[in-house]
Amino acid sequence: MDDVLQRARKVFDIEIRTLENLRDKLDENFVKAVDIIRNCKGKVITTGIGKSGHIAQKVASTLSSTGTPAHYLHPAEALHGDLGVIEAGDVVIAFSNSGESWEVISLLPYIKFLGVPLIAITNNPKSTLAKHSDVHINLYVEKEACPLDLAPTSSSTASLVLGDAIAMVLLELKGFTEKDFALRHPAGSLGRKLKTVGELCHTGDEVPIVKEDTPMREAIIEMTSKGFGATAVVDMEGKLVGIITDGDLRRFVNRGGKFDNSYAKDVMTRNPKTARMEELAAEALRRMEDYKITVLLVVDEEKKPIGIIHMHDILKVGIV
Numbered sequence: 001m002d003d004v005l006q007r008a009r010k011v012f013d014i015e016i017r018t019l020e021n022l023r024d025k026l027d028e029n030f031v032k033a034v035d036i037i038r039n040c041k042g043k044v045i046t047t048g049i050g051k052s053g054h055i056a057q058k059v060a061s062t063l064s065s066t067g068t069p070a071h072y073l074h075p076a077e078a079l080h081g082d083l084g085v086i087e088a089g090d091v092v093i094a095f096s097n098s099g100e101s102w103e104v105i106s107l108l109p110y111i112k113f114l115g116v117p118l119i120a121i122t123n124n125p126k127s128t129l130a131k132h133s134d135v136h137i138n139l140y141v142e143k144e145a146c147p148l149d150l151a152p153t154s155s156s157t158a159s160l161v162l163g164d165a166i167a168m169v170l171l172e173l174k175g176f177t178e179k180d181f182a183l184r185h186p187a188g189s190l191g192r193k194l195k196t197v198g199e200l201c202h203t204g205d206e207v208p209i210v211k212e213d214t215p216m217r218e219a220i221i222e223m224t225s226k227g228f229g230a231t232a233v234v235d236m237e238g239k240l241v242g243i244i245t246d247g248d249l250r251r252f253v254n255r256g257g258k259f260d261n262s263y264a265k266d267v268m269t270r271n272p273k274t275a276r277m278e279e280l281a282a283e284a285l286r287r288m289e290d291y292k293i294t295v296l297l298v299v300d301e302e303k304k305p306i307g308i309i310h311m312h313d314i315l316k317v318g319i320v
Helices: 002-025 028-038 051-065 108-114 154-173 178-183 188-193 216-226 246-254 281-291 311-315
Strands: 044-047 070-073 091-095 118-122 135-138 209-211 230-234 240-245 295-299 305-310
Touching: 002 154, 028 091, 028 118, 028 135, 028 154, 044 051, 051 070, 051 091, 051 154, 091 154, 118 154, 209 216, 216 230, 230 305, 240 246, 240 295, 281 295, 281 311, 305 311
Parallel strands: 044 070, 044 091, 091 118, 118 135, 209 230
Antiparallel strands: 230 240, 295 305
16 A cells, blocks of 8 residues: 555656746746637637547636636647638647647648637747647656656646636736626536525515505515515615514514504614625525624715515525
């Protein structure tokens, strides 16, 4: 067992050293590549064959999910009709450890014809691909982790991390947010966790609203008919000034209050906790738990209620 673990750790050590070496040698070519992609008016096309192709697919996926539209183009399929996916205004990122993969090299004439910027990521700055690129990023891989120094290991890891670095730098430069990420991941547990209040709250006629001078009997009818056990209370301008909940009704009665001669302003809790349409539902849920409440009124920039969200609306979609 010790021998197996020793061999495995050797692979880790070689690949870690490769990444440290690449990190320390990043230069202005990386900056140029990021700048080209950032200013791209079209989309990013990644390409590569074999292991490099798998890396190119993953990088395209990461770019697309973090605010940079990207598409993977299989170079062999490109030569049989799929070249049309590359359009003027796009950017091509070509991955090739040797820089001499003939399938990728065969795309050069078309890329040059369109005048599309080409970013080459190789381990050979003297390769055909590197020489014909607008920007070349050298991987500086000294040794594959393969004992035979043949199977792409260190080189594929370096390519993958370099692609991640490009995507993450672009994410920060573009001001990409959690909300932007949520829009691109609507399915699965990730999408559920990143749902916004606006996607789950009730709006329009479903929102219970009364004015400050609304008689309490009418306010109770509004609360009951809308089914949230609460109602927003607004002033003459329609701005939120309070909320009446079932708990407020009980407290009012315990104080000796009478509904027959009372108004909404007499029972309401002032300055209630609220939510915004664009915030994550998980944030709203945390606020409910912190203040031991079950509903939040959703307000706009003018503090006018435009929605209401119940704790059950959040829990039923499986956010937690």
